[in-house]
Amino acid sequence: MLDQGVFYFFAALAILSAILVVTRRNAVQSAIFLVTALLATAGIFLNLNAEFLFIVQVILYAGGIMVLFVFVIMLVNLDVALHQVQFNRQWFVALIVSAVLAAQVAAAIAVSRRTLYTVPAAPAESLEPNTERVAFYLFHNYMLPFEIASILLLVAMVGAVVMAKKRV
Amino acid sequence: MVPIGHYIFLSVALLAIGIVGIVTRRNVIIILMSIELILNAVNINLVAFSRLVGSVEGQIFAIFIITDAAAEAAVGLGIIIAFFRNRETVLADEMDILKW
Amino acid sequence: MNVIMPYVLPVLFALVIVALLPLLAGYIVLVERKVMADMQVRLGPMRVGPHGLLQPIADAVKLLLKEDIIPENADRLVFWGAPLISVTAAMLALAALPIGPFFQIADLNIGLLFILGVSSLGIFGIVLGGWASNSHYSLLGALRSAAQLVSYETSAGLAIVGALLLAGTLSTRGIVQAQSATGWWFIFVAPVGFFIYLVASIAETNRAPFDMPEAESELVAGYMTEYSGFRWALYFLAEYTNMIVVASIATTLFLGGWLRPFANTPLFNFLDYLPPLLMLGVAGYCFWRAPKQPVAVQKMFMVAVGLLCIALTLALAMPLAAPAGSLLASSKAGIHGAFWFLFKVAAYIYVFMWLRFTFPRYRFDQLMRLGWQFLVPLSIVNVMGMGLGLALHRQLNWPAAPALILGIVLTLAAGAYLLATGEKHEHPRVGEEEETSVDA
Amino acid sequence: MAERYKTAGTNVETTVLGADEIILNMGPQHPSTHGVLRVKLRLDGEKVVGSECVIGYLHRGVEKIAEHRNYQQFAPYVDRMDYVAAVSNGLGYCEAVEKLLGVEAPPRARVIRTILTELQRIASHLFWLGTHALDIGALTPLFYCLREREEILKIFEKYCGARLTTHAFRIGGMQYEAYDELEKDVERFCKDFDKRVDEYEALLTENRIWVGRTKGIGVLTADAAIAMGVTGPVLRASGVQWDIRKAMPYAAYDQYEFSIPTGKSGDTYDRYLVRLEEMRQSRKICLQAIEKIPAGPILGKVGKVLKPPPGEIYHSIEGPKGELGYYIVSDGTTQPYRVRIRPPSLMNLEALDQMIRGHLVADVVAVIGTLDIVLGEVDR
Incomplete structure (x- = not known):
């Protein structure tokens, strides 16, 4: 009962914030609402017994990536930008895409309505203790992807430094 | 646990909002943020199914996606800064030349 | 009913913490001013209450009554909300701290990461506050402050990893229990990690000698420049709460949490009598000073403080006197644990103050160089050294002492090397070559 | 380039990225410009590429006032120039007028003058050290310095x-x-002052x-220092051994043993060391002077109305x-025709631009502090 309430609260928060992210004129406010959306998602993770992922989401996404975003917004912040037109005229494209997506989802739900709502979830204990399990999989079964991801990060870091460096 | 269908629904909603953001906004930074929204939508799906089947492998995938998002944000913002320094704009439709 | 019951005690604890924290922060400020005065051959606040004991309350009233100014072109909503973000983040972090074995809001599986993650959200309060003020100094101060926070969080996190390797758990309670089991606080096993964390935590809380955003002569007051009255007080509250948080992390992780010194040695059991005696001493001092106060109100207040200390003495002494096995005796761990935890936190914060009044301030580029070129490499080496020591001990069955000492020695050698090479980079003066080009 | 300069505060984004150079205004209301100095800094990012000092916020027309007062009446005005070293100012003025009159102060007066002036030098340096350290962020030395300065001020108070x-x-x-215990007071101060300086160190x-x-x-080479007309500890820290007390002795300095500390590299650190050593030397002079204060009159033969020859x-x-x-x-009347004062702070401040070029904004504060300027003297 409490679990479900928490989920619906966070889901509503996430969707509301997401809508505000794409509709606010001011990029800083968009960023603030994106942080809210990310934290709401983190709450949903916690509700799903994914504690480690919850904290990864908070530290990395909300605390790390979004700080980077806010930084860059402030670096390139132009007062002029506020007076420019913030939306282009492709709203009909967006409408079509959304409509198609909605249709697909509706179709998918219609087809698998029965299973979608009746599949029993595995017991919550199967994910405990969360941190240890994640670590085991990460460093055991997914060792190679893990290393590849670290190389990806290294490349991204070098790339970001090179690109953001002042031209001499 | 809340029925899995609701998670899928939330995920699709976030995906749709993200796509709307990408398609309609002019500011590149907000477009990047919309991409983050989409990545999040994916993560919700992965973690919800991981809970459903009782295996943490879905969470591992989500961790990789977050890693990828970090890399993407770093590079993307680096490009934006470099571009801003040269053209003094962050609007996507003004990025219309191949060389500067 | 059963749904609600498990939440009652944590909510109660949370309420206690939230209610007491502003008072505590106010008195830390008072203590800081007193310590500063003592180091600077002065008396410090003496007017409000005996020995200035009511000064924090007077300050709080003053701040609440001050005019609340919002700059003309500020983003009102963000300006309004930014201090709240800072305070909320700092207070949330307190949730996972074990103040004694029984007094803890929640013992999370990811406890330590939770504290780190949530407290790192405080950056948003700083950056957004600086941005919303729509002022030159605020924005620069905010960006600097955030850059500093992010940089030093890296080394603080890595320093913590070293100790986590020893504990093998992220739960704060589990960490203290691990120290209790071996009888060695982690500061003795991972001294380099403690040193790195000490430096990084000072920088993270923006305190001298790393207080760029607040006192740097060219930035006036950094991100807080445009804030006044209550909002400014909120930022201050967040700052002092953060101090408590980092001190608590250090206490939990390195200084044995709620454990008494030599907790496993029966020879030192007499240390149990130290807390009540200490409180009794303070009470005695209060009673001795009370008649010497000039005003009747001050006399009464002094006596009241003395009585409070007597009450604390009783609370600390009763479990010792009670017969073994009774409820009171079993509460000893909780009460004395809380005392030792707070005692260590206070000592850690005292070190902060001591450093602040001793050292000049770093320049921003020096600060960044120290962070990235010395602390981060050192903390990486520290993690590897700890890992090596533990691997030798656990996998190859070396005795613990030589294995860990080998790791520490390797780390220290790397630190010495970094210091030696760092000297060369110390003054890459922008001056020499460019000065001529400017003149030309 | 020039059209892109914008005054700080009007446009935030220019300071962060984009523009190559900006102008940042420091002062006249600023915690670390020692009063009302205003410095306009031209910055490339955080680096100073040029600067301009705007002075005059404390101008009181001291030199002009002198033309409308007689010689004795003007003497208190000079105290208000360098208000942290009033005794030295008074000594300079009195000796200048004495020279003009062709009289000399009696030996006893000269020795006491020397003692008080050296104490004032110590007091001035102490105040400099405290505020300089405070600018750089060390909070505590200020109070230690003020503690010792208080002793000196007490001696002054007892005296006059x-x-x-x-x-x-x-x-x-x-x-x-x-007064009777002057020697004892000075001796008591000097006795443990050495240890106090060690404390600061x-x-x-x-x-x-x-x-x-x-x-x-803030490196200033010897040649540059001489070319700029810089004097005092700032000059000596650049390695030039020039001290008027030795070069053209006045008061009673020719009777005492003391050395002139000099620096090597002429940076802020050297200036710090030179001033500390100067405090020690001043203490030495004081100790020598109180050993034998000659007896005799304290006021030479000057009339009630001073009319120096033209x-x-x-x-x-x-x-x-x-x-x-x-x-x-x-011009032979009771009032000076013209008085021109050469304040050391003003000349030293000239070197500021050269010293801060290529440094960061935070260093500007350190350099302003190390020059030891007093705006009352700069603006007069």
Whole structure:
């Protein structure tokens, strides 16, 4: 009962914030609402017994990536930008895409309505203790992807430094 | 646990909002943020199914996606800064030349 | 009913913490001013209450009554909300701290990461506050402050990893229990990690000698420049709460949490009598000073403080006197644990103050160089050294002492090397070559 | 380029990225410009590429006032120039007028003058050290310094009743006889002052942060220093051994043993060391002077109405901050025709631009501090 309430609260928060992210004129406010959306998602993770992922989401996404975003917004912040037109005229494209997506989802739900709502979830204990399990999989079964991801990060870091460096 | 269908629904909603953001906004930074929204939508799906089947492998995938998002944000913002320094704009439709 | 019951005690604890924290922060400020005065051959606040004991309350009233100014072109909503973000983040972090074995809001599986993650959200309060003020100094101060926070969080996190390797758990309670089991606080096993964390935590809380955003002569007051009255007080509250948080992390992780010194040695059991005696001493001092106060109100207040200390003495002494096995005796761990935890936190914060009044301030580029070129490499080496020591001990069955000492020695050698090479980079003066080009 | 300069505060984004150079305004209301100095900094990012000092916010027309007062009446005004070293100012003025009159102060007055001036030098340096350290972020030395300065001010107070603007000397000697325990007070102060200086050194000299903040900052080469007309500790820290107390002795300095400390590299750290050593040397002078204070009158033969013969005179002394010169033109009346004062702070401030180029904004504060300027003297 409490679990479900928490989920619906966070889901509503996430969707509301997401809508505000794409509709606010001011990029800083968009960023603030994106942080809210990310934290709401983190709450949903916690509700799903994914504690480690919850904290990864908070530290990395909300605390790390979004700080980077806010930084860059402030670096390139132009007062002029506020007076420019913030939306282009492709709203009909967006409408079509959304409509198609909605249709697909509706179709998918219609087809698998029965299973979608009746599949029993595995017991919550199967994910405990969360941190240890994640670590085991990460460093055991997914060792190679893990290393590849670290190389990806290294490349991204070098790339970001090179690109953001002042031209001499 | 809340029925899995609701998670899928939330995920699709976030995906749709993200796509709307990408398609309609002019500011590149907000477009990047919309991409983050989409990545999040994916993560919700992965973690919800991981809970459903009782295996943490879905969470591992989500961790990789977050890693990828970090890399993407770093590079993307680096490009934006470099571009801003040269053209003094962050609007996507003004990025219309191949060389500067 | 059963749904609600498990939440009652944590909510109660949370309420206690939230209610007491502003008072505590106010008195830390008072203590800081007193310590500063003592180091600077002065008396410090003496007017409000005996020995200035009511000064924090007077300050709080003053701040609440001050005019609340919002700059003309500020983003009102963000300006309004930014201090709240800072305070909320700092207070949330307190949730996972074990103040004694029984007094803890929640013992999370990811406890330590939770504290780190949530407290790192405080950056948003700083950056957004600086941005919303729509002022030159605020924005620069905010960006600097955030850059500093992010940089030093890296080394603080890595320093913590070293100790986590020893504990093998992220739960704060589990960490203290691990120290209790071996009888060695982690500061003795991972001294380099403690040193790195000490430096990084000072920088993270923006305190001298790393207080760029607040006192740097060219930035006036950094991100807080445009804030006044209550909002400014909120930022201050967040700052002092953060101090408590980092001190608590250090206490939990390195200084044995709620454990008494030599907790496993029966020879030192007499240390149990130290807390009540200490409180009794303070009470005695209060009673001795009370008649010497000039005003009747001050006399009464002094006596009241003395009585409070007597009450604390009783609370600390009763479990010792009670017969073994009774409820009171079993509460000893909780009460004395809380005392030792707070005692260590206070000592850690005292070190902060001591450093602040001793050292000049770093320049921003020096600060960044120290962070990235010395602390981060050192903390990486520290993690590897700890890992090596533990691997030798656990996998190859070396005795613990030589294995860990080998790791520490390797780390220290790397630190010495970094210091030696760092000297060369110390003054890459922008001056020499460019000065001529400017003149030309 | 020029059209892109914008004053700070009007446009935030120009300071962060985009523009190549901006102008940042420091002062006149700023915690670390020592009063009302205003510095316009031209910045490339955080780096200073040029600067301009705007002075005059404390201009009171001291030189003009002199033309409408007679010689004795003007003496208290000079105390208000360098208000942290009033005794030295008074000494310079009195000696200049004495020279113009052709009289000399009696030996007893000269020795007491020397003692008080050296104490004032110590007091001025102490105040400099405290505020300089405070600028760089060390909070505590200020209070230690003020503690010792208080002792000196107490001696002044006992001597003439004033602490800050003392008007201690009169033309031709001094007005008051030294009080009975002057020697004892000075000796007591000097006895443990050496240890006190060691205390400051313990806090700062080998402190990594202090060294990092001061070494290599604001370098002034000997040639540049001479070319700029810089004097005092700033000049000596650049390695030039020039001290008017030795070069053209006045008061009673020719009777005492002391050395002139010099620096090597002329950076902020050297200036710090030179001033500390100067404090020690001043203490030495004081100790020598109180050993034998000659007996005799304290006021020379000067009339009640001073009418110097027509002519002009330039007399300078080694003030705590550098060469403090008085150029007085007399037309034979009771009022000077023209007084021109050479304040050391003003000349030293000229070097600021050269010293801060290529450094960061935070260093500007350190360099302003190390120059030891007093705006009352700069603006007069």
